[in-house]
Amino acid sequence: MSxxxxxxxxxxxxxxxxxxxxRLGSFTAAGRALNVTHAAITQQVRALExxxxxxxLQREGRGMALTETGRQLxxxxxxxxxxxxxxxxxxRNGPRSRGLRVTCTPALSYAFIIPRLGQFWDDHPDIPVSLxxxxxxxxxxxxxxxxxxxxxxGNWPGVDVEPLWSTRIILVASPILIGKHGGDIAKLPLxxxxxxxxxxxxxxxxxxxxxGVDGSKxxxxxxxxxxxSVQAVVRGVGMTFVSEIAxxxxxxxxxxxxxxxxxxxxxxxxxxxxxxxxxxxxxLFIDWLKTLAPxxx
Numbered sequence: 561m562s563x564x565x566x567x568x569x570x571x572x573x574x575x576x577x578x579x580x581x582x583r584l585g586s587f588t589a590a591g592r593a594l595n596v597t598h599a600a601i602t603q604q605v606r607a608l609e610x611x612x613x614x615x616x617l618q619r620e621g622r623g624m625a626l627t628e629t630g631r632q633l634x635x636x637x638x639x640x641x642x643x644x645x646x647x648x649x650x651x652r653n654g655p656r657s658r659g660l661r662v663t664c665t666p667a668l669s670y671a672f673i674i675p676r677l678g679q680f681w682d683d684h685p686d687i688p689v690s691l692x693x694x695x696x697x698x699x700x701x702x703x704x705x706x707x708x709x710x711x712x713x714g715n716w717p718g719v720d721v722e723p724l725w726s727t728r729i730i731l732v733a734s735p736i737l738i739g740k741h742g743g744d745i746a747k748l749p750l751x752x753x754x755x756x757x758x759x760x761x762x763x764x765x766x767x768x769x770x771x772g773v774d775g776s777k778x779x780x781x782x783x784x785x786x787x788x789s790v791q792a793v794v795r796g797v798g799m800t801f802v803s804e805i806a807x808x809x810x811x812x813x814x815x816x817x818x819x820x821x822x823x824x825x826x827x828x829x830x831x832x833x834x835x836x837x838x839x840x841x842x843x844l845f846i847d848w849l850k851t852l853a854p855x856x857x
Contacts, residue, residue, distance in 0.1 A: 577604035582634035659688030664709035666693035667786035727805040729825040736796030754798035
């Protein structure tokens with residue numbers, strides 16, 4: 561496509577006025593379509609003819625007719641405006657058709673967000689949501705994610721950040737395991753209990769110390785992934801440390817029991833979005849996520 565010399569291009573308002581007049585057959589009809597006066601349309605068309613040094617419209621009886629040059633220009637403008645209109649529609653609808661792309665940790669995704677997505681779709685059935693569980697901090701813009709749900713300092717480059725929920729680390733076990741050891745939470749022999757741990761979570765040693773347990777001597781079962789660890793705990797394999805919000809449903813159903821230890825580790829989940837124009841669907845989803853906070857605390 562050749563470069564456009566905008567210095568010699570007539571104003572868009574004159575081109576639009578002429579195209580509407582040629583398509584609708586009169587200055588009056590064009591004025592109604594463009595929500596301006598008949599006189600304004602007439603003035604714009606005359607200005608275009610003067611700019612081009614050409615006659616585009618001529619009187620024919622009580623009406624008007626296009627000259628051959630006018631007809632050719634009107635056809636070109638109609639095609640051009642239609643192409644622009646199609647391009648704008650595609651730009652607007654393209655991101656909607658691919659859906660809202662969200663990434664978060666597998667544990668939060670499977671245990672907390674996915675079970676509640678039906679609530680969002682009840683109110684917004686026209687917004688597809690693609691949820692990608694990921695344990696890594698992905699480059700949102702490069703991977704074309706609209707939203708990432710993260711924990712940490714909230715100070716990450718290249719993204720806008722706002723808090724979603726505050727939660728805490730808790731120690732959980734299942735009624736199955738508790739029942740095997742007499743059923744009294746206060747009398748559980750924590751030092752001799754099996755602990756579900758991840759090799760990446762070496763700070764568990766400090767958390768265990770706060771529970772009166774020597775982590776270097778405790779029996780450990782290593783399972784990578786918080787979601788898998790929680791499932792093992794639900795089945796009575798052992799106990800583990802986990803964010804309260806990620807196991808809120810299991811706590812309510814009784815599938816897990818929070819053990820009464822204050823670990824002093826509160827933290828925040830953030831909504832991270834790529835810098836730039838925020839999609840309307842992203843804002844709707846973030847606002848919906850925030851409504852889940854009272855349910856999870």
